[in-house]
Amino acid sequence: MEPAPSQGVRPAEGTLKEPAPTPSPSDVSWLHQYWKAVVSSPISLVPLFLLAFVGGVLLWASELHNFGTSFWGTYWNWIPPGPGSSYGIGYFALGSVLTAGLAILLATILSLAMAISIVVYLPPIASRVLTLFTDLLAGIPSVVFGIWGFVILAPYFGRTLEPSLRDALFWIPGFGGPEYAIGGGTGILLAVFVLTIMVIPITTAVMRESLRAVPHSAVEAGLALGATRWEVVRRVRMPMARQGISGALFLGFGRAIGESVAVAMLIGATPQLPPSLYAGGYTIASYILDQQDSAFVYPILLQVLVEFALVLLLITLAVNLVGHWLTRDQRSPGRRGLFS
Amino acid sequence: MTAALEDELSYLPRPPLPIPASAKPRDAEDLGKSSFSGVHPMSSPSPPSPTAPPSPSLGAGSSPWASPATRPPSVITVRELWVWAGKKAILSDINLDFAEREVTAIIGPSGCGKTTLIRTLNRMTEVSPGLKVRGSIQYKGQDIYGRAVNPVLLRQRVGMVFQRPTVFPLSVFENVAFGLRLNRESRDVVETKVVDSLKRAGLYEELKDNLHRSALTLSGGQQQRLCIARALAVNPRVLLLDEPTSSLDPSATQKVEDLLFELKREYAVIIVTHNMQQAARVADRTAFLYQGKLIEVDETKRLFENPREKLTESYVTGRFG
Numbered sequence: 180m181e182p183a184p185s186q187g188v189r190p191a192e193g194t195l196k197e198p199a200p201t202p203s204p205s206d207v208s209w210l211h212q213y214w215k216a217v218v219s220s221p222i223s224l225v226p227l228f229l230l231a232f233v234g235g236v237l238l239w240a241s242e243l244h245n246f247g248t249s250f251w252g253t254y255w256n257w258i259p260p261g262p263g264s265s266y267g268i269g270y271f272a273l274g275s276v277l278t279a280g281l282a283i284l285l286a287t288i289l290s291l292a293m294a295i296s297i298v299v300y301l302p303p304i305a306s307r308v309l310t311l312f313t314d315l316l317a318g319i320p321s322v323v324f325g326i327w328g329f330v331i332l333a334p335y336f337g338r339t340l341e342p343s344l345r346d347a348l349f350w351i352p353g354f355g356g357p358e359y360a361i362g363g364g365t366g367i368l369l370a371v372f373v374l375t376i377m378v379i380p381i382t383t384a385v386m387r388e389s390l391r392a393v394p395h396s397a398v399e400a401g402l403a404l405g406a407t408r409w410e411v412v413r414r415v416r417m418p419m420a421r422q423g424i425s426g427a428l429f430l431g432f433g434r435a436i437g438e439s440v441a442v443a444m445l446i447g448a449t450p451q452l453p454p455s456l457y458a459g460g461y462t463i464a465s466y467i468l469d470q471q472d473s474a475f476v477y478p479i480l481l482q483v484l485v486e487f488a489l490v491l492l493l494i495t496l497a498v499n500l501v502g503h504w505l506t507r508d509q510r511s512p513g514r515r516g517l518f519s
Numbered sequence: 520m521t522a523a524l525e526d527e528l529s530y531l532p533r534p535p536l537p538i539p540a541s542a543k544p545r546d547a548e549d550l551g552k553s554s555f556s557g558v559h560p561m562s563s564p565s566p567p568s569p570t571a572p573p574s575p576s577l578g579a580g581s582s583p584w585a586s587p588a589t590r591p592p593s594v595i596t597v598r599e600l601w602v603w604a605g606k607k608a609i610l611s612d613i614n615l616d617f618a619e620r621e622v623t624a625i626i627g628p629s630g631c632g633k634t635t636l637i638r639t640l641n642r643m644t645e646v647s648p649g650l651k652v653r654g655s656i657q658y659k660g661q662d663i664y665g666r667a668v669n670p671v672l673l674r675q676r677v678g679m680v681f682q683r684p685t686v687f688p689l690s691v692f693e694n695v696a697f698g699l700r701l702n703r704e705s706r707d708v709v710e711t712k713v714v715d716s717l718k719r720a721g722l723y724e725e726l727k728d729n730l731h732r733s734a735l736t737l738s739g740g741q742q743q744r745l746c747i748a749r750a751l752a753v754n755p756r757v758l759l760l761d762e763p764t765s766s767l768d769p770s771a772t773q774k775v776e777d778l779l780f781e782l783k784r785e786y787a788v789i790i791v792t793h794n795m796q797q798a799a800r801v802a803d804r805t806a807f808l809y810q811g812k813l814i815e816v817d818e819t820k821r822l823f824e825n826p827r828e829k830l831t832e833s834y835v836t837g838r839f840g
Contacts, residue, residue: 400685400746402646404698405675405753414697419688 240489244482255450266483268490270450274460275491277453278367278442279435282374286382286431289375291424294386295412310387317380325444328373329365333445336372337364341457344368356455362447368456370446374435382431385506389423390416392508426505433498437491439464463491528661528668528676591618594757594787595640595677600654602635602644602811609635610811613654617757622779622788624802624819626795628839632811633791637759640789641677642670658757675702678750679759683766684742686734686749691717691726694734694745698753712752720748721778740771744778751782758782760790764797776801795835799823807831 246266253269293313297306341361349355360366393416401411417424439462447459448469467484474481593616602610610632617623617640625633635644642663644650656663663673675698686694695713704712713730717723722744726732734745743763750758760779764772779801782788792798798805799819806816807830815822815831826832833839 394685396681396683396685397687399643399646400681400687401697403641403643403674403679403681404701404749405671406698406701407671410701414700415687 236489236492239485243486243489244479246483246486250486253452264479268463268487270452271461271463271466271487272490273452274367274446274450275436275462275464275494277460278370278374278446278462279432281367281371281456282378282435283382283428283432285371285375286378286435287428290379290382290386290427290431293379293383294390295416297383297387298390299408299412299416313380313383316376317384321377321438321441322444324373324377325441328369328441328445332372333364333369335364336366336369337361341366341368345455345457353456356457360453360455360458362457362459365445365447365459366457367446367453367460370442370460370462371456373441373445374438377438377441378431378435381434382427385427385430386420386424389420389427389506389508392423393419422505422508426502429498429502429505433495433502436462436498437464437495439468443468463487467491528658528663528672590616591620593617594619594659595789596655596657597640598655598657600636600639600652600656602632602639603651603653604649608811609650610639613813615806615813615816617787617789618804619756619787620783620785621803622783622790622801624798624805625789625791625808626793626798626805626834627808628834629793631808633793633808634761636808637679637761637789637791640757640759641674641679643674643679645670675753676755677757677759678753678755680743680746680750680761680763682762684739684746686737686742686745688733688735690731691734691737691745692730695749695752697749702753712754716748716752719751719781720744721774721781722748738771740767740774743767743771743775747775747778747782755786757787757789760788762791762793765793772797795823795837807834809834 249265249267251269252267253273254265254267255270256265293309297309301309341364342358344354345356345358345361390412397415397419398411401415402408406414442462443465446461446465448461448465449459450461450466451459453460467487470480470484474484595617597613597615597617600610600613601608613636625636627633635650638644638647639652639656640663644652652664658673658677661668663677687697689697692713695716696709699709699712714723717726717730722741725741726737734742737745743766747758747760747763764775767775776797779788779790783803790798790801802819804816805819805822807814807822807826807828809830815826815828817827822831823835826835
């Protein structure tokens with residue numbers, strides 16, 4: 180049989196297969212391809228959902244009340260809600276950045292120590308147990324963390340830890356402040372503590388994988404030059420995993436700043452410039468959660484919450500995007516290109 | 520022999536370990552009185568002589584490491600070395616001397632234990648779990664597997680270059696300075712030693728314009744010579760090269776081989792290669808390893824032209840491998 184003109188090439192001698200027919204232009208249109216994919220697999224609906232979500236958010240944003248520049252300030256006077264009331268996101272944004280920032284600071288130190296132990300120092304069994312432990316930590320619902328913090332930790336923080344911290348570290352900004360700020364123990368410090376535990380699984384996992392992705396040849400080269408195991412960690416593994424480690428910080432920060440339930444239960448629900456870390460505060464996420472019921476009564480408050488949510492959405496999207504970009508090598512280790 | 524302080528491998532300065540009796544040739548006394556006096560006793564077991572009583576620990580008189588006493592003193596002495604991976608012996612009963620200012624090549628078919636052998640020489644075997652090393656390896660009279668030996672010091676004295684160039688993602692300068700920084704050398708010392716090592720590795724002329732460019736921008740051959748420079752910077756006595764040219768093109772290979780001729784003026788060079796022509800070109804002595812056993816070790820010329828063992832002959836003539 181003569182090959183069709185569009186197929187052009189005659190099969191090579193000894194080849195049993197016909198050459199694949201050249202697709203016609205209509206076949207390769209992406210819409211057609213996409214439609215075929217949509218029909219064939221429900222997973223391909225995910226981009227559609229994302230499109231719908233983004234569209235919904237944009238629509239939502241277009242109808243938002245204009246609070247003017249005072250929205251970015253700290254003045255907060257919403258009673259009575261309506262004309263003349265003022266809504267500033269300032270204290271909430273401060274609380275969010277402060278709690279998430281401090282939590283990620285603590286989590287970095289702890290996670291780095293854990294990741295290094297798991298990858299380098301611990302015997303295989305112990306590092307598997309520790310890995311399982313941190314991974315299980317990730318699955319604990321945040322409301323459980325919240326109630327644990329409220330029932331178990333808060334009394335201890337209020338009676339023992341915070342007074343002694345205040346006595347010992349009063350000269351560090353944030354650790355002194357008035358005694359009344361300590362209160363019952365709930366406050367920024369408690370929220371930071373529990374948030375730290377909550378972000379440790381994600382930061383540890385990402386750091387662990389980036390330390391593990393450092394080529395064995397580089398580690399051996401370091402050892403062969405007379406480096407100790409710690410010096411290899413310090414001078415070979417950490418510099419080569421730098422990108423993944425900073426990616427872990429961004430991903431953890433994204434998780435911490437978006438956490439609402441546990442923080443709402445522990446932070447003390449006070450929109451203010453906190454006099455110390457022991458004092459109550461508020462975060463954007465926990466305020467949205469707390470005020471959802473009032474928002475049914477006061478439509479203008481609902482507008483405020485929606486705008487808060489939009490700010491939070493943009494922050495978390497940006498932070499997570501950076502985090503994913505920094506950890507992209509973990510998903511395709513073949514592209515590291517550090518060793519030719 | 521008294522080890523100079525810089526050859527000392529222990530955590531704390533201490534007198535060198537006594538040479539185990541098994542490693543000492545029986546007639547060392549006789550050698551001392553003979554015309555060979557002054558020669559390192561360990562490096563010169565007596566040449567096989569019909570009158571000398573066979574030493575039980577050294578095996579038969581024609582022991583494979585027996586060598587003419589005119590050889591330069593040995594810097595690494597391997598005796599009855601066994602390496603086990605589980606129940607499988609990767610190396611069985613290896614006895615070898617590596618002399619100063621010589622290039623020793625280790626040849627043999629893939630999987631014969633060449634790489635394992637040189638990795639035992641600076642305790643890099645400890646990095647791969649599951650390997651059991653038995654026997655004695657002495658560096659200038661000190662058992663390197665001894666309890667008091669600091670592997671970190673050992674690895675600076677016995678440097679290693681790997682199959683594929685393993686430059687760090689740092690600048691050329693910082694790559695060479697890596698080991699010096701570990702030793703917390705002063706800035707001036709680092710600077711001089713980096714330049715000096717680059718010169719020894721024949722890289723300085725090519726790179727002197729910009730030592731702070733990323734080492735990843737170098738060609739494969741340059742990277743491999745950079746790895747050699749990096750190993751030289753910490754002032755080793757012995758240089759272990761594990762198939763250093765297997766990933767290089769012929770002209771880069773040529774440069775590395777030329778470098779070996781320079782290096783052997785000062786260092787003991789031990790090179791693993793699966794390329795027999797390379798061994799023939801660069802090595803003074805060649806050891807042939809087959810299935811974990813040392814079949815023959817001799818002057819390179821003799822081993823290639825007039826091997827004692829049939830197995831060696833069929834390998835070097837390309838009948839297998």
